[in-house]
Amino acid sequence: xxxxxxxxxxxxxxxxSCVNFGERTIxxxxxxxxCKHTGTDKKLSxxxxxxxxxxxxxxxxxxxxSPAEYLLxxxxxKTLIYLVLTLYHLYPDYDFSLVKAHQFFTEESWDGFKQIFxxxxxxxxxxxxxxxxxxxxxxxxxxxxDEVVKLSxxxxxxxxPDCDVDPFLEKGSIWSFNxxxxxxxxxRVVSFRFCCISNLMADGFLxxxxxxxxxxxxxxxxx
Numbered sequence: 001x002x003x004x005x006x007x008x009x010x011x012x013x014x015x016x017s018c019v020n021f022g023e024r025t026i027x028x029x030x031x032x033x034x035c036k037h038t039g040t041d042k043k044l045s046x047x048x049x050x051x052x053x054x055x056x057x058x059x060x061x062x063x064x065x066s067p068a069e070y071l072l073x074x075x076x077x078k079t080l081i082y083l084v085l086t087l088y089h090l091y092p093d094y095d096f097s098l099v100k101a102h103q104f105f106t107e108e109s110w111d112g113f114k115q116i117f118x119x120x121x122x123x124x125x126x127x128x129x130x131x132x133x134x135x136x137x138x139x140x141x142x143x144x145x146d147e148v149v150k151l152s153x154x155x156x157x158x159x160x161p162d163c164d165v166d167p168f169l170e171k172g173s174i175w176s177f178n179x180x181x182x183x184x185x186x187x188r189v190v191s192f193r194f195c196c197i198s199n200l201m202a203d204g205f206l207x208x209x210x211x212x213x214x215x216x217x218x219x220x221x222x223x
Contacts, residue, residue: 172201
């Protein structure tokens with residue numbers, strides 16, 4: 001996997017690096033990768049493939065929705081390996097289990113992504129228009145993604161691991177989303193991570209347990 005530099009993504013990353021709203025901050029990051037193996041990718045890819053085959057050899061699942069059924073397809077395995085390799089490049093110090101990772105990936109539609117984005121990034125979108133005018137943040141994102149991975153040819157995946165094994169989760173995180181846009185023809189994938197962080201929790205002024213039993217942290221949020 002090779003990191004790819006694209007000016008349209010950099011412009012969005014500059015804006016999304018820190019959108020501060022006082023008590024909370026919204027962050028986002030887009031990264032593009034070529035799916036051609038480089039460095040240790042080939043060795044890691046073989047290791048992941050062996051992990052799958054070992055799992056399939058031990059599995060007796062017959063349910064069509066089970067991980068074993070999905071992983072029987074070579075095309076599905078290849079896609080999953082590329083997604084997990086992307087995770088490794090995003091977080092090289094984290095040990096991702098491919099079989100476990102499969103349980104956290106969900107195939108999405110653009111409309112499903114759009115609904116999540118417009119709901120949770122509404123405030124950031126207003127800031128974008130004030131700073132840049134013209135097209136909305138979603139339109140700018142669509143244009144940038146389309147330039148890099150041609151959205152009409154993309155498969156979209158969300159990645160939602162358990163909180164205790166989520167390498168994306170930052171201290172004070174209120175919510176976070178991780179999406180991957182994969183074009184198998186171009187052999188490219190773009191990861192998009194965006195989250196909202198409580199500045200009070202991140203700075204150590206509040207404990208994470210303060211908001212466990214109520215929605216106080218969301219009071220005043222335009223959602």
